[in-house]
Amino acid sequence: MEQAIVLAGNPNSGKTTLFNALTGARQHVGNYPGVTVEKKQGTCLSEAGRFEVIDLPGTYSLTAYSLEEVVARDYIVNENPQMVVNIVDASNLERNLYLTVQFMEMGLPVCIALNMMDVAKKRGVKIDTEKLSQLLNIPVVPTVARTGKGKQELMKVIASQPSGPVKPLDISYGPDIDQALDGMEQIIESGGFLTHRYRARWVGLKFFENDQQIIELGQKQDEKIASKLAAVVEQTTKHLRSTLDTHPEGVIADQRYGYVNSLLRQGIIQIHQDENRLRLSDRIDRIAIHRLFGPLIMAAVLLGLYQFIFTYSGIPGGWLDLFFGWVSGLVDHTLPGGLFKSLLMSGIIDGVGGVLGFVPLIMFMFLGISFLEDSGYLARISFMLDRVFRMFGLHGGSVMAFIVSGGIAGGCAVPGVMATRTLKSPKERLATLLTVPFMNCGAKMPVFALLVAAFFEDNQAQVMLLITMISWMGALLVARLLRSTIIKGESTPFIMELPPYRLPTLKGLFIHTWERTRQYIKKAGTVILGISIVLWTMMTFPGLNDIETNEFEIQRGKITAGLGGTLLSTPSIKQQLLQVDVDQARAELKNSIAGRIGTSLEGITRFAGFDWRTNIALIGGFAAKEVVISTLGTAYSLGAVDPEETVSLAQRLKSDPGWTPLTAFSLILFTIFYAPCFVTVVCIARETGTWKWAVFSVVFNTCLAFAISAFFYQVGRFILV
Incomplete structure (x- = not known):
């Protein structure tokens, strides 16, 4: 019998790498029903059995601040999977366990895949996984998704877990919120308010966290009860502001982190490292994101990428040209003249064949982009360009939307437009989604490649770099124009976490490259x-x-x-x-x-x-x-x-x-x-x-x-x- 499990975790925790390690080529990509968020699912065949694996969107929280968080939460609630595998970055345990606590508060069956153990070890961090498992009362399995280490042990643990309800985790949020939650819980349970889907206490928490999705669902079911709960939240909020100068969302987050800290202080983590010694990623970043050298290195990387693409895609591209030329000649000598022959030769072979002739170029392009993405360098590009983007009225978070759209090469404007959802400012979001179509998406690349190969054969990489710079500068200037005229507003600050540098795996590169090439x-x-x-x-x-x-x-x-x-x-x-x-x-x-x-x-x-x-x-x-x-x-x-x-x-x-x-x-x-x-x-x-x-x-x-x-x-x- 096939069992369903979901992979969930913070961005950059190695979730997708583990998904690739578990499913290999037995996976497919689509969209969740009714939304444009990407859905990945595949089949894992292991000694413990056969599992259907769903890779949820990366998220830091289960409060509906973004569409990805709503999708992840709704899938877990509606599909009722056998196990939620929470991928936790062992080198950033405190921050990652914040999401784990939220899964446990929902009363979900959770298993922790303590990933990147090799990175933690290099940093001198030793984690007592058995003690962490005992304190949380959930399974904890150390893994290194990049190499596949621990994946068989993980599947055995999942298969051995008993089915049935799981006792939810209840955290104290201080006397004010706890007392209010007790009263809200009674109101919710007596009225059957959303209890067909969620725990009563959890619904009360979502009202305190101003979760718009839960509030709107509640108002549709029973507006009277929703108003009562909102009144309790308002009263408690006023009290917290007057006594502690804070708000419920901040208190709840502080208490969750406090719970995580109390666990980690019980001998879970041991650090054997000279604090003055810089990590490898930090040492590389001293040069890679330097104000002067960083942009020069970035330009050199992009030039090297284009040189790689045009140098190594030329030979297989020539083979495809010869193949379609041979097919066209065969049709020409076999079929008599007429409309059908013209349709085959001009409409299909020369039309579609002209596009398919660029498959090698697209494949090598995606290979290069996947390498930069998996290695962690794309995040550095976002960080470096933040200062530039703010000058043009955009946000540092806009950089990733530009890159996804083809800012380097070969993306797609559709996911680029959707990536703007992470921007909190509506005006920055609008300016970004209107300018991401200027990037060099995978559909434009064959046009550029054709013209560059025909008329700039001796300087193909340099011309492609020039095209990239023109698209970026054009997008930024248009953004500045829009932000100065019809979309006026202040820029918001940008905060991001730089993932550590990693050496991409051949398997991961192959899967990412093949997925995107197959779509093309x-x-x-x-x-x-x-x-x-x-x-x-x-x-x-x-x-x-x-x-x-x-x-x-x-x-x-x-x-x-x-x-x-x-x-x-x-x-x-x-x-x-x-x-x-x-x-x-x-x-x-x-x-x-x-x-x-x-x-x-x-x-x-x-x-x-x-x-x-x-x-x-x-x-x-x-x-x-x-x-x-x-x-x-x-x-x-x-x-x-x-x-x-x-x-x-x-x-x-x-x-x-x-x-x-x-x-x-x-x-x-x-x-x-x-x-x-x-x-x-x-x-x-x-x-x-x-x-x-x-x-x-x-x-x-x-x-x-x-x-x-x-x-x-x-x-x-x-x-x-």
Whole structure:
């Protein structure tokens, strides 16, 4: 029988690493029903049995201060798992046990996975796990998730725990709150107030902690009882303020930490270390986050990352280009001419194949990002950029939202927008979620990679670093503009905990890289395929009328008039006929629905250097940025009819007279700044609660992108003339 367990713990406690160690490749990622918080679950096969493992969002508390905390708490209450495995950082025991106490107050079956024992040992910290288990009256298993040490022992302990109700932990919160809780408990139990889901005393605590979710649930069930409880809280709050100059939330937190301290003082922790000796992470940070050297090191790291990506992804990328070229040639020689053949070659192979051709680049990019993330360096980037962000009216917490969106490379604006939930200031949150779409998400990366490879082949890493710097500076300047005009307000302070440096495991890197690469491939095989077919249809129909088609036939007749069949194969005649075919194919494309739309916009977009085919691609990019590549592939495939031509899209663009490095970089600038993809727009509307800001993002970003591209292109033309 499969048993369900959940992994819960503070961020940076090694929770996800333990999840990967337990489940390996037997895991999948989705979203919790009704919300956009990521849900990870997988299967653990061990000597103790088979377990369904759910990795809850990282949280410091079970009070509903953020959506992640609500999701974690609701899942535990509603799903009633066999065991809550609380991952505790052994090197930060006091802070981590605060969450453990809250699990025990809820009356949940809890087992502690005392993780990072190797880090604690290096710091000279020795923990008596048996005594800690006795004092808490719950199992405590030492683990090192990074190496998998202790995972079998953990599963055996979980399997051996008896089922049934667990006695909740009751902590004294001082005479004032305790007395009030006793009275509230009677009111709650007598009225059956939320007792079908929660303990009566725990509900009273949530009212004292101003937990809006519990308060709203209570008001919906019985507004009269909710008002009585609120009156008790208000009376107690007034008393605490007048006598102790404090508030209930502070008292409750102090008492929980006091309980944890009382445990740790009973010989749980022994420290054998010279207090003056700096930890390894601290010694590294003296240079890594130094005011002068830190930013230089960060720039070097990013340059090294791009150098790694372009150097090692080129060979497998070339293999994929050859493969899709071979498939296209096979289809061309096997199938007779017609719409079906055109759909396969131009709509699917050249469209989707153009996107899939960047899978090696995406894979190496995610590998590099996963290494920086798992090693703890990404957190240092957030810390260093906090001072810069405050200058532009943002918050240090905004940095991680930018990084998640692709601030370094290869993220996604959707989780970046959702990551702004951690920001307490509504105005900083709004300014952040409106600017995270400027980052270099994984959908934009193929566009950049294509243009950089075609026109800046000798300086690919340097140009990518320049693109990254432009996206960051553009986002910060726009944020400053918004915070100075329509989103005015003071900046709030930023406090964060820097995790220790760790050497990532190969298994963890593989899982993270594969998960993200698989999502990219899945998107190419579903969303991009569908959009490519729609755009191929728009670029194929209605085609030319009989009169226009007849004009091209007349041209062919003039070329072949009076010539014998044997002479038709001569290079000169063949080239003339091929040119007519190319002219006809381009005329058909230009006369299509998409061609007409692109041509109608050309009067404006020519100021930025974009022709009608580029316009078609950019319109498709409103749905998803990868479509820019697939649409360009389709457009240039429909316009090139030489059956022996199997060159890549990059080569086609490079050899096209309408494309220059100036045109390419203008398109890069436009791609950085123009409207977010459709899914991101929906996410912005959902997160802000209105479509007003979503529409603003589309219109403002597109106008800004065009203004920047047109200015750059016109200045560039003036200089080069």
